[in-house]
Amino acid sequence: xxxxxxxxxxxxxxxxxxxxxxxxxxxxxxxxxxxxxxxxxxxxxxxxxxxxxxxxxxxxxxxxxxxxxxxxxxxxxxxxxxxxxxxxxxxxxxxxxxxxxxxxxxxxxxxxxxxxxxxxxxxxxxxxxxxxxxxxxxxxxxxxxxxxxxxxxxxxxxxxxxxxxxxxxxxxxxxxxxxxxxxxxxxxxxxxxxxxxxxxxxxxxxxxxxxxxxxxxxxxxxxxxxxxxxxxxxxxxxxxxxxxxxxxxxxxxxxxxxxxxxxxxxxxxxxxxxxxxxxxxxxxxxxxxxxxxxxxxxxxxxxxxxxxxxxx
Amino acid sequence: xxxxxxxxxxxxxxxxxxxxxxxxxxxxxxxxxxxxxxxxxxxxxxxxxxxxxxxxxxxxxxxxxxxxxxxxxxxxxxxxxxxxxxxxxxxxxxxxxxxxxxxxxxxxxxxxxxxxxxxxxxxxxxxxxxxxxxxxxxxxxxxxxxxxxxxxxxxxxxxxxxxxxxxxxxxxxxxxxxxxxxxxxxxxxxxxxxxxxxxxxxxxxxxxxxxxxxxxxxxxxxxxxxxxxxxxxxxxxxxxxxxxxxxxxxxxxxxxxxxxxxxxxxxxxxxxxxxxxxxxxxxxxxxxxxxxxxxxxxxx
Numbered sequence: 001x002x003x004x005x006x007x008x009x010x011x012x013x014x015x016x017x018x019x020x021x022x023x024x025x026x027x028x029x030x031x032x033x034x035x036x037x038x039x040x041x042x043x044x045x046x047x048x049x050x051x052x053x054x055x056x057x058x059x060x061x062x063x064x065x066x067x068x069x070x071x072x073x074x075x076x077x078x079x080x081x082x083x084x085x086x087x088x089x090x091x092x093x094x095x096x097x098x099x100x101x102x103x104x105x106x107x108x109x110x111x112x113x114x115x116x117x118x119x120x121x122x123x124x125x126x127x128x129x130x131x132x133x134x135x136x137x138x139x140x141x142x143x144x145x146x147x148x149x150x151x152x153x154x155x156x157x158x159x160x161x162x163x164x165x166x167x168x169x170x171x172x173x174x175x176x177x178x179x180x181x182x183x184x185x186x187x188x189x190x191x192x193x194x195x196x197x198x199x200x201x202x203x204x205x206x207x208x209x210x211x212x213x214x215x216x217x218x219x220x221x222x223x224x225x226x227x228x229x230x231x232x233x234x235x236x237x238x239x240x241x242x243x244x245x246x247x248x249x250x251x252x253x254x255x256x257x258x259x260x261x262x263x264x265x266x267x268x269x270x271x272x273x274x275x276x277x278x279x280x281x282x283x284x285x286x287x288x289x290x291x292x293x294x295x296x297x298x299x300x301x302x303x304x305x306x307x308x309x310x311x312x
Numbered sequence: 313x314x315x316x317x318x319x320x321x322x323x324x325x326x327x328x329x330x331x332x333x334x335x336x337x338x339x340x341x342x343x344x345x346x347x348x349x350x351x352x353x354x355x356x357x358x359x360x361x362x363x364x365x366x367x368x369x370x371x372x373x374x375x376x377x378x379x380x381x382x383x384x385x386x387x388x389x390x391x392x393x394x395x396x397x398x399x400x401x402x403x404x405x406x407x408x409x410x411x412x413x414x415x416x417x418x419x420x421x422x423x424x425x426x427x428x429x430x431x432x433x434x435x436x437x438x439x440x441x442x443x444x445x446x447x448x449x450x451x452x453x454x455x456x457x458x459x460x461x462x463x464x465x466x467x468x469x470x471x472x473x474x475x476x477x478x479x480x481x482x483x484x485x486x487x488x489x490x491x492x493x494x495x496x497x498x499x500x501x502x503x504x505x506x507x508x509x510x511x512x513x514x515x516x517x518x519x520x521x522x523x524x525x526x527x528x529x530x531x532x533x534x535x536x537x538x539x540x541x542x543x544x545x546x547x548x549x550x551x552x553x554x555x556x557x558x559x560x561x562x563x564x565x566x567x568x569x570x571x572x573x574x575x576x577x578x579x580x581x582x583x584x585x586x587x588x589x590x591x592x593x594x595x596x597x598x599x600x601x602x603x604x605x606x607x608x609x610x611x612x
Contacts (some may be wrong), residue, residue, distance in 0.1 A: 191431025286425030
């Protein structure tokens with residue numbers, strides 16, 4: 001099982017990294033953004049396995065992006081590894097602060113409380129004119145352990161970075177999902193009270209899932225900020241979080257690769273509808289969402305499950 | 313003292329408008345168990361429809377009797393409910409009853425996205441102004457402060473809406489049937505209640521209230537695209553604070569949100585954009601299911 005996982009991770013890494021050579025510039029940027037957002041969505045999927053969905057994951061996406069930007073602009077740090085680490089650390093601490101609180105909430109209340117937290121960040125950032133207000137801030141291109149590429153090599157390096165992080169995060173989350181706590185999360189989804197009677201702490205499980213989601217959100221936000229070169233409070237707006245939730249629902253909680261595939265699909269649908277129906281791309285996106293929800297209520301991951309089931 | 317009075321009056325005006333929108337949202341959630349993001353679109357469509365109707369009214373010689381424009385406002389909301397209510401409920405939402413709450417939120421999010429662009433296709437992207445109904449009622453003087461009479465009409469409308477909804481639910485036969493369906497839709501069906509019709513009726517009533525909120529707001533603002541995005545999330549905060557499905561809760565929630573927002577505008581403008589969510593977070597801290605929610609037994 002473990003060796004299978006490692007082999008698939010290596011295959012995925014090589015296959016995706018090959019994109020750095022094959023893909024045209026626009027597609028590489030699109031994939032990099034999609035994978036960065038996929039990381040955030042992976043965190044939501046981790047919570048979804050326990051039956052709760054955060055409608056405020058934009059909080060960590062935005063927090064990570066702003067942490068990286070402020071550190072880069074004020075302390076002159078441009079190393080991508082260090083920036084990612086610092087953002088993840090900040091999100092870890094904030095996640096640890098809010099996690100125990102949110103772990104008491106379920107269903108729509110969990111969704112709304114997480115949404116409220118992200119909207120508080122959105123509102124605060126919009127009014128803070130000394131860090132750009134609603135205009136946001138620019139962030140310079142990152143360096144990679146002292147190497148400062150430009151143009152296509154920069155894009156390729158950023159792409160390979162996000163691919164590597166995504167594969168590592170996906171593998172670690174898979175291991176976590178199959179661990180004792182990960183399986184108890186699934187049990188919580190079915191029946192919380194039974195899990196408690198079995199002697200496990202549901203609050204503890206939920207807190208862990210939330211904190212992992214926070215860290216993944218921060219990493220995703222950092223990479224998105226570096227890819228875009230710009231951050232603004234919209235990162236924490238509810239429509240941004242809504243998209244993350246959509247990707248998570250599209251993927252379903254059964255499969256990790258499905259999360260990244262869904263993120264890429266959404267990004268492709270958005271770009272192409274933007275290109276071909278510039279005035280009605282929201283309409284196209286909405287119809288696409290409805291079609292997916294109707295056709296695949298358990299997400300893309302359920303296709304894999306179905307396929308495996310047929311084989312057996 | 314003046315400041316306190318200003319905050320109170322401003323807060324009440326904001327709360328009145330917000331209550332009309334929120335009570336529709338809470339009604340739809342109470343009966344259909346769907347938290348409807350598209351409620352924001354219905355609000356915006358109500359605003360556009362009333363701008364068009366009132367514009368048409370004055371264009372076709374309404375100046376002779378300007379008060380008729382108020383009828384046009386309400387008619388706009390009725391039209392929105394009659395057209396979009398059945399279309400959304402029968403055409404889409406009924407296939408999702410009993411499904412996961414969050415999935416349903418996403419379904420209505422998709423509808424919200426679709427309607428955003430449909431509005432742009434119908435009404436374009438330029439702003440609409442219908443100021444006539446706003447100025448008709450003159451000014452009101454409270455101590456040293458002047459207010460536009462229309463603002464108070466909105467508060468009155470909110471009180472009427474609240475009373476009508478509450479009385480209908482608690483003191484009429486229709487209301488009893490609706491409460492029975494909320495309590496146990498399967499049992500109601502076996503007792504001969506046409507549950508489908510109750511769902512449709514409740515959704516249309518919710519759509520009407522959303523559109524009415526929009527229609528009444530249209531004269532106070534310029535009607536532009538993107539109107540629904542902020543409204544829906546504030547209305548969410550109101551119904552969550554009050555407790556989902558509770559009408560007194562929506563009233564208290566609207567008052568808390570309205571007054572705290574007015575207070576922050578006057579005392580701490582930096583907090584204006586997030587004070588609502590801050591209040592919501594505080595309420596949820598102490599009452600995890602909102603102020604007026606019924607506690608439910610946990611199932612083993």
